[in-house]
Amino acid sequence: MTGAPDFSRLTFPQGFRAAAMAAGIKQSGNPDLSCVVSDHGCAWAFAGTRSTTAAACVTRNRELYAGGAPLRALMVNAGVANAATGQKGARDNLDMADALASVLAVGEQEVITASTGIIGHLLPMDRVLSGAEHLPEELGDAALPFAAAIMTTDTRPKLAQAVLSNGARIVGTAKGSGMIHPDMATMFAFAFTDAAVEQTALREAFPGIVARTFNAVTVDGDTSTNDMAAVLANGAAGETDLTEFLTALESVMRDLARQIAADGEGASRLLTVRVTGAASEAEALAAARTCCVSPLLKSAVHGADPNWGRVIMAVGRSGAQVDVEKLKVSVQGVPVFAAGPLNYDAAAVSQSMKTDEVVFDVDLGVGTAQGEAWGCDLSAEYVSINADYTT
């Protein structure tokens, strides 16, 4: 889709280094084990999947999060999700963190983990542990090798950066192929910053930022067992204005969220739905997400069909309050519904939808809150990709 900026020379913020290697977890032989290490203890915030079959890594990270102690490292493996693996999976996850902690000479509780890949299979612990031993030998400044090693079905690495006025930086990376993933468990978004941010303030703001960015990507409506988002702040660049920092963090997370949606399996278009006039931000986001996840609307976007009836249906089932007498819908900036069908040039609007991004604007006519969500079109190609997997 749209040409991504060149991130081949992007480095992590001061005081962070990363490593990546092929440990033999992926059958492809591609890099699959990686870590990001900080020279200083990091203030951090975390959000994990709401799935009741959450993976071992999510469960352990959540416990460490409740503890609140500073972090020194994040360790990631791709290829095996270590989800639905019970007590053995929990022990393996702890052993994986412990192995890296030992080589780094930090505490096991200073290392969070993230696993992504096939659900229901155990990690090949011999490869993970021997990999962990050699991983620190690869530590360096470059961001791209880490971003590449966390991928599963992604077609490209996802990176984003913001530079603050005091010179501090935020570097974010994410993985997740915006549409259906064959068993792949699924989305990660990580941000690293050398700005000094007070942990309490960071944790207070993070859920809202995640709701408006990472959680506003609707993949296929399926919440994975391993979804997580985290931000690590090591303070190496000194004090930063909090409002400036949070705004920049949200823009990095938003950029990554859009990259995830745009990289959907079989997808040819990014679908953006902007909702205004809602009773609350939560209702605006629910309405926008329900539009983006609707197979009905996604099919219409694939066919470049300005099908506003499907928008009204999706908004209605989202549970958001709507005033039908004030409801308005636009497609690519062209009003198509305002308390009733409008006359518009359907052929011209359809033509304008044959591009990289299709935007629907919906005014619910109730209040002043707004929200935005991202998805992608639904193509016949994606069905065949996912129907023909494994057997």
Next chain:
Amino acid sequence: MTGAPDFSRLTFPQGFRAAAMAAGIKQSGNPDLSCVVSDHGCAWAFAGTRSTTAAACVTRNRELYAGGAPLRALMVNAGVANAATGQKGARDNLDMADALASVLAVGEQEVITASTGIIGHLLPMDRVLSGAEHLPEELGDAALPFAAAIMTTDTRPKLAQAVLSNGARIVGTAKGSGMIHPDMATMFAFAFTDAAVEQTALREAFPGIVARTFNAVTVDGDTSTNDMAAVLANGAAGETDLTEFLTALESVMRDLARQIAADGEGASRLLTVRVTGAASEAEALAAARTCCVSPLLKSAVHGADPNWGRVIMAVGRSGAQVDVEKLKVSVQGVPVFAAGPLNYDAAAVSQSMKTDEVVFDVDLGVGTAQGEAWGCDLSAEYVSINADYTT
């Protein structure tokens, strides 16, 4: 799919008559205006969509339901859903009921209505009103003409019958094409019986029956603006055992629910997910429905792929409690996961999935509650049907 029983000679229960005609609402010229009339006042129960953009018919029926007075008739139009049409739509809906009530010489409040078709367009009231005037001339015993006149994108009428031990009957009909509907607003399920049933008992039992049948069909996860289910009991066949009646009503509604799922656009297989070992019936149904709506699992069923990882993911995101150490999954009766992957003949299981109905059994390992839901496979054909609609 499976050969349906021959309903060409099916009649409505005693004291009910139906009429159907082509009033010119559908562009196709097919029958589109219909009614069922009872000689006696009916005890009735009703369930309507939870959509916040509910159609005028749903809103008015709900008000009549709260009133609790007996019903004499149900009037249905297909072609225009009269949803998202504001106050004008509400007036049109009332006028439609009033027109039939006048010809039948009953009260307007004794007639409920149901509209299905395109969202956001007004009813052609001249055709509806002149149709209503002539509709009673067509009244007769046959069930099939009514079942056909309420269809939109359905490929076949849907009917089911149960006969009780005292000779009373329950005849049910439904509409809704199990998968994505281009703007069509969407599912109806109606049951008519000459059994005498006390209205309070009927209304107490109906929500549970709807939850286990009509609401366990997951179409595409999209709740329409016009969905409704209703049962009318006129008592013409006299007193009936309540438990026998409710069991029979549930079997009729379940039969109709499966017919809706099987008639999905582009669908080649019925998908049935049976969940046991749940903490509550609500959680069992949520887990089963989430599996049936997952594009991921639906694609796997299309490809005859016994992909249990997708079942675990869907169950996890449903919010149902799961004990991963006791979780079990079977496909077509073959155990494939029990607290970990099992060895099984993948080629043989895949071969067994190439049939009219694919059944997944899932034991959550938590409690004793159970539930079942139905969907259909996701095919490339359905994407092209829905991508190429309208423009």
